[in-house]
Amino acid sequence: MNGKRAWLVWGVGVFAYLIAVTHRTSFGVAGLVATDRFDATASALSAFTVIQLVVYAVLQIPVGVLVDRFGPRVMIATGAGLMAVGQLQLAAATSVPGGVVGRIFVGAGDAMTFIAVIRIIPLWFPSFRVPVLTQLTGQLGQLGQLISLVPFAFVLHAAGWSPAFAGLAGLGVLACVLSAALLRNAPQGMEAPASKDGIKETAVNLTTAWQQPGTRLGMWSHFATQFSGTVFVLTWGYPFLVSGQGLDSGTASVLLSLFVVVGIICGPFLGSWVGRHPLRRSSMVLAVTLATAAAWAAVIAQSGPSPLWLLVLLVLVLAIGGPASMIAFDFARTFNPSHRIGTATGIVNVGGFVAALISMYIIGIILDLLNSVGFSSDGLYSLDAFRVAFSFQFIVLGFGFAAVAITRGKVRRGMAERGEVVPPLRDVLADNRRRREQFKKEQQAQRESRKR
Ligand SMILES: N[C@@H](Cc1c[nH]cn1)C(=O)NCC(=O)O
Numbered sequence: 001m002n003g004k005r006a007w008l009v010w011g012v013g014v015f016a017y018l019i020a021v022t023h024r025t026s027f028g029v030a031g032l033v034a035t036d037r038f039d040a041t042a043s044a045l046s047a048f049t050v051i052q053l054v055v056y057a058v059l060q061i062p063v064g065v066l067v068d069r070f071g072p073r074v075m076i077a078t079g080a081g082l083m084a085v086g087q088l089q090l091a092a093a094t095s096v097p098g099g100v101v102g103r104i105f106v107g108a109g110d111a112m113t114f115i116a117v118i119r120i121i122p123l124w125f126p127s128f129r130v131p132v133l134t135q136l137t138g139q140l141g142q143l144g145q146l147i148s149l150v151p152f153a154f155v156l157h158a159a160g161w162s163p164a165f166a167g168l169a170g171l172g173v174l175a176c177v178l179s180a181a182l183l184r185n186a187p188q189g190m191e192a193p194a195s196k197d198g199i200k201e202t203a204v205n206l207t208t209a210w211q212q213p214g215t216r217l218g219m220w221s222h223f224a225t226q227f228s229g230t231v232f233v234l235t236w237g238y239p240f241l242v243s244g245q246g247l248d249s250g251t252a253s254v255l256l257s258l259f260v261v262v263g264i265i266c267g268p269f270l271g272s273w274v275g276r277h278p279l280r281r282s283s284m285v286l287a288v289t290l291a292t293a294a295a296w297a298a299v300i301a302q303s304g305p306s307p308l309w310l311l312v313l314l315v316l317v318l319a320i321g322g323p324a325s326m327i328a329f330d331f332a333r334t335f336n337p338s339h340r341i342g343t344a345t346g347i348v349n350v351g352g353f354v355a356a357l358i359s360m361y362i363i364g365i366i367l368d369l370l371n372s373v374g375f376s377s378d379g380l381y382s383l384d385a386f387r388v389a390f391s392f393q394f395i396v397l398g399f400g401f402a403a404v405a406i407t408r409g410k411v412r413r414g415m416a417e418r419g420e421v422v423p424p425l426r427d428v429l430a431d432n433r434r435r436r437e438q439f440k441k442e443q444q445a446q447r448e449s450r451k452r
Pocket residue numbers: 110114115138139142226263321322323325326349352
């Protein structure tokens with residue numbers, strides 16, 4: 001494999017994904033300005049992001065199939081072009097329907113990017129590098145949120161709505177041109193596994209990917225770990241921190257930036273841990289799901305604003321959900337043959353985004369409902385209203401936890417039939433303890449025999 005070329009191809013893919021994440025998160029930063037521009041209620045405002053995510057989620061499986069068929073290059077360049085068109089439309093829009101059309105284009109282009117970018121990695125790099133590079137791709141892409149939070153927010157407030165979104169459209173054009181010019185689906189001389197299947201074979205392929213319990217384990221893992229952070233960063237986190245918790249906008253932006261930084265730091269560790277403990281991937285997913293529920297319970301249980309350290313802890317736990325959700329793609333890759341990885345990845349990626357959009361929409365509805373019945377004198381974004389609305393996440397977390405636990409049982413039964421038995425975690429821990437004690441005893445005996 002050509003080393004330098006592989007890094008260049010991967011780098012361009014990561015850049016395209018980073019710009020996609022910038023497009024995706026830009027509206028969350030512009031939320032309060034958008035309320036004035038479009039004269040919108042909380043649920044109308046959340047509709048922008050919800051519709052964008054519906055389009056993204058609905059297109060995941062078709063896009064996964066298309067990635068297997070046409071390869072990543074076409075998909076990534078087309079996606080970048082569509083997002084540029086969407087941001088231009090949003091720059092010009094003055095009504096809710098006009099703005100929503102822009103976000104539909106953004107959702108469609110975004111849907112084409114990530115699963116195509118991570119499809120490049122196993123084609124250009126040896127398999128031992130794949131888990132860490134997949135993690136790095138996911139995490140580096142999240143830097144796009146920082147572009148939204150800092151330069152984009154600055155231009156938005158300094159120059160106004162249209163120049164800010166037109167600027168993002170320009171970045172989209174750059175990503176489109178670079179992808180078309182520099183990306184290659186596979187190294188020279190190695191044929192990218194492209195499926196030439198017709199509709200019937202594609203349907204069979206899709207059904208086979210879905211029937212593989214490992215694909216479904218990936219989908220539920222993605223569902224359980226990624227939605228809470230996505231909801232926080234894309235929609236309700238900023239108003240919760242500023243209007244609910246009473247933080248100034250600078251501190252809220254630092255907390256949201258911390259989300260990205262923690263993900264970037266934890267990602268490679270989690271990637272290498274996954275490489276070393278492939279049989280414990282689902283245990284990590286379950287642990288992160290429980291930690292997310294515990295962090296939210298601690299914040300929601302406070303009758304007034306939470307201390308800053310607790311909000312930092314919440315953001316840390318939500319941020320770890322990002323790298324943890326990347327484990328889901330490892331399930332897709334390791335339980336499916338090469339020509340079906342795009343399709344399986346598309347199925348997996350639906351999980352977290354469906355959970356996120358259900359949660360953000362229902363949270364918006366609960367906030368509006370509580371406001372309309374005069375639940376709090378502090379208005380729409382009061383802390384008490386947020387405490388009630390955010391509690392909805394416990395239902396989603398509980399559902400995700402149960403689905404992962406049940407599907408993992410199916411996967412393990414299938415593995416046992418093939419003679420691969422996963423020893424229970426407590427046996428492994430007891431075994432490690434025994435070995436450590438044995439090692440200590442041997443060291444002690446050696447020291448004593450040397451003294452004699
Ligand atoms: N798991 C995410 C990526 C991620 C990593 N850290 C935080 N988020 C994911 O599913 N990405 C898909 C996408 O299109 O972004």
